[in-house]
Amino acid sequence: MCGIVGGVTNKDITTLLLEGLNHLEYRGYDSSGLIVLSKNNIFDRARSVGKVKNLEDNLKARDNKIKGNIGIAHTRWATHGEPTINNAHPHISMNSVSLVHNGIIENYVELKNDQLTKGYTFASETDTEVIAHAIDFAMKSCSTLISSVQLAIKSFSGSYGLGIISSKYPDQIIAARKGSPLVIGVGVNGNYIASDQMALLSVTKEFIFLEEGDIAEIKIDKITIYDLDGNLVDRPIKTSNLKPGQTDLGNYDHFMQKEIFEQPQAIRDTLESRITNDSVLISAFGDKAEEIVSRIKQVQIIACGTSYNAGLVAKYWLEDIAKIPCNVEVASEYRYRHPILLNNTLFITLSQSGETADTVEALKTAKKINNNISTLCITNSAESSLTRLSDLIFLTHAGPEIGVASTKSFTTQLVSLALLTCSIGKIKQVINKKQEREIVDGLKRLPGLINEALLQETQIKKLAIRFKTKNSALFLGRGTMHAIAMEGALKLKEISYIHAEAYPAGELKHGPIALIDKDMPVIAIAPNDELLEKLKSNLQEVKSRGSQMIVFEDENSKVQELEAMEVIPITSNLGRITAPIIFTIPLQLLSYHVALIKETDVDKPRNLAKSVTVE
Numbered sequence: 001m002c003g004i005v006g007g008v009t010n011k012d013i014t015t016l017l018l019e020g021l022n023h024l025e026y027r028g029y030d031s032s033g034l035i036v037l038s039k040n041n042i043f044d045r046a047r048s049v050g051k052v053k054n055l056e057d058n059l060k061a062r063d064n065k066i067k068g069n070i071g072i073a074h075t076r077w078a079t080h081g082e083p084t085i086n087n088a089h090p091h092i093s094m095n096s097v098s099l100v101h102n103g104i105i106e107n108y109v110e111l112k113n114d115q116l117t118k119g120y121t122f123a124s125e126t127d128t129e130v131i132a133h134a135i136d137f138a139m140k141s142c143s144t145l146i147s148s149v150q151l152a153i154k155s156f157s158g159s160y161g162l163g164i165i166s167s168k169y170p171d172q173i174i175a176a177r178k179g180s181p182l183v184i185g186v187g188v189n190g191n192y193i194a195s196d197q198m199a200l201l202s203v204t205k206e207f208i209f210l211e212e213g214d215i216a217e218i219k220i221d222k223i224t225i226y227d228l229d230g231n232l233v234d235r236p237i238k239t240s241n242l243k244p245g246q247t248d249l250g251n252y253d254h255f256m257q258k259e260i261f262e263q264p265q266a267i268r269d270t271l272e273s274r275i276t277n278d279s280v281l282i283s284a285f286g287d288k289a290e291e292i293v294s295r296i297k298q299v300q301i302i303a304c305g306t307s308y309n310a311g312l313v314a315k316y317w318l319e320d321i322a323k324i325p326c327n328v329e330v331a332s333e334y335r336y337r338h339p340i341l342l343n344n345t346l347f348i349t350l351s352q353s354g355e356t357a358d359t360v361e362a363l364k365t366a367k368k369i370n371n372n373i374s375t376l377c378i379t380n381s382a383e384s385s386l387t388r389l390s391d392l393i394f395l396t397h398a399g400p401e402i403g404v405a406s407t408k409s410f411t412t413q414l415v416s417l418a419l420l421t422c423s424i425g426k427i428k429q430v431i432n433k434k435q436e437r438e439i440v441d442g443l444k445r446l447p448g449l450i451n452e453a454l455l456q457e458t459q460i461k462k463l464a465i466r467f468k469t470k471n472s473a474l475f476l477g478r479g480t481m482h483a484i485a486m487e488g489a490l491k492l493k494e495i496s497y498i499h500a501e502a503y504p505a506g507e508l509k510h511g512p513i514a515l516i517d518k519d520m521p522v523i524a525i526a527p528n529d530e531l532l533e534k535l536k537s538n539l540q541e542v543k544s545r546g547s548q549m550i551v552f553e554d555e556n557s558k559v560q561e562l563e564a565m566e567v568i569p570i571t572s573n574l575g576r577i578t579a580p581i582i583f584t585i586p587l588q589l590l591s592y593h594v595a596l597i598k599e600t601d602v603d604k605p606r607n608l609a610k611s612v613t614v615e
């Protein structure tokens with residue numbers, strides 16, 4: 001949700017700013033811009049509407065003459081103000097301050113009215129411009145740039161990740177974070193800032209992760225950090241284990257495609273050192289996991305989007321296998337109602353990024369409601385707001401996910417939740433050694449099973465053509481497959497812009513069946529489980545209303561025998577844990593191929609951004 005990059009070096013910074021923006025484009029791509037301090041400490045800025053490519057073309061058209069040793073850049077996901085040049089960052093105040101911002105200043109109207117009376121004029125409709133003016137105003141009474149930022153920031157309510165430069169202080173960048181991620185890259189020939197380490201891997205592997213409220217003064221050879229209260233603090237430098245190539249496309253056409261095919265390895269990595277030959281290691285959830293889990297009496301899962309769908313699958317597992325009550329809710333609702341949180345609740349947040357604003361706020365809300373709860377976050381991001389706020393941390397080890405539509409994050413979250421289910425079941429003594437071994441065997445088979453499911457791509461590609469002229473689709477499943485149907489519908493919506501809904505197959509006759517006609521493709525998931533016969537009856541009901549049906553089945557489900565349905569066998573004889581993970585694969589492939597046919601931007605679908613760090 002907006003990407004920031006900046007740096008102060010002894011070389012020209014423009015190339016790095018552009019390279020960084022390309023790596024951050026997953027965070028937003030409505031417009032982008034950069035600014036440097038050129039030779040005589042004059043701001044030189046370029047901004048373009050649309051993708052970073054447009055900014056690159058803009059710079060080329062200016063013979064790449066924008067050059068300087070210090071600069072900041074931004075790729076935007078619009079919140080306040082449409083994606084226009086004027087609203088694109090960086091913003092400037094009085095030719096003295098320029099900044100890029102990720103987050104929302106909630107009291108910007110009040111600040112703007114006050115600044116208008118002080119003679120400031122506004123070039124944009126954004127909430128961000130007030131920050132630039134507030135810093136410029138503070139500079140009149142402060143002797144350093146950092147003290148001006150510290151003073152100005154006191155007047156903001158909302159969230160911010162900020163990169164700030166000033167023509168009056170040409171040797172430094174000020175970075176500040178509250179509610180939006182920001183890292184400092186520690187280099188040899190300079191120091192840098194970015195919303196995400198990926199933007200800086202070509203210049204450094206050493207990072208300082210700013211904490212909530214931190215403000216840093218970054219010079220070419222010195223980094224000074226203050227906490228929210230203005231105390232000088234020492235934050236550790238950590239070495240990233242990300243490799244630059246991990247974020248390249250390689251031989252794939254799209255990141256989403258690459259990430260779908262990376263799932264076998266991502267799952268191997270998630271399982272590594274978390275299981276033995278026949279058991280799950282509870283300690284994988286942290287040193288205190290055993291003690292915490294033995295105390296808990298119920299589980300509350302909070303997440304958004306795809307991560308929420310993973311939570312829905314886990315509810316079935318936790319209640320069915322680990323015999324522990326479980327509620328699942330979307331974070332944006334949970335944070336604003338007044339939920340009852342009992343003592344001995346394990347409060348789980350699920351999030352690829354670890355930075356989703358609603359999820360972070362829901363966790364904070366929960367802690368306020370009942371400080372006796374224990375918290376666990378399952379995330380793909382080791383250094384994130386959620387990891388900092390949680391008692392237990394479980395990293396999914398999916399590797400960088402760049403495609404905006406989540407794929408490998410979802411399946412690795414499911415694997416993590418399966419490990420949790422097994423751990424809770426063990427501690428509560430509701431699963432025995434044999435059941436544990438079966439779960440572990442199933443998890444170990446997953447990479448191979450996914451590879452087999454991926455072999456159906458050619459057939460799925462042919463089916464995708466049917467969606468070219470369709471406006472809606474319905475996904476059906478029962479039990480955990482309802483959650484998988486929801487994930488399938490979400491994927492199709494996101495990247496092909498076809499309206500899609502998911503229903504528990506048994507619920508259809510209570511209303512949605514009215515939608516069925518020949519123009520409404522219905523996609524059903526038919527594992528060979530205890531609900532199969534019920535599902536088959538539901539499918540008959542749909543078929544007799546003239547729908548075009550596509551069924552992904554377990555070979556032993558024998559849906560093939562029903563007429564007028566396109567049935568694709570995906571697998572055979574899967575268990576309660578492996579089945580939902582494997583049936584996810586054909587749905588990912590289907591939405592990917594429909595998107596290709598519809599010629600949408602698969603990795604950067606319209607209106608979306610990967611990490612939703614604003615409300």
Ligand code: F6R
Pocket residue numbers: 304305306307308350351352353354355356359404405406407490491494610611612
């Ligand atoms: C869908 C998708 C989003 C995210 C949601 C939560 O493909 O990617 O729905 O799942 O924005 O993001 P995280 O998991 O980072 O909290």
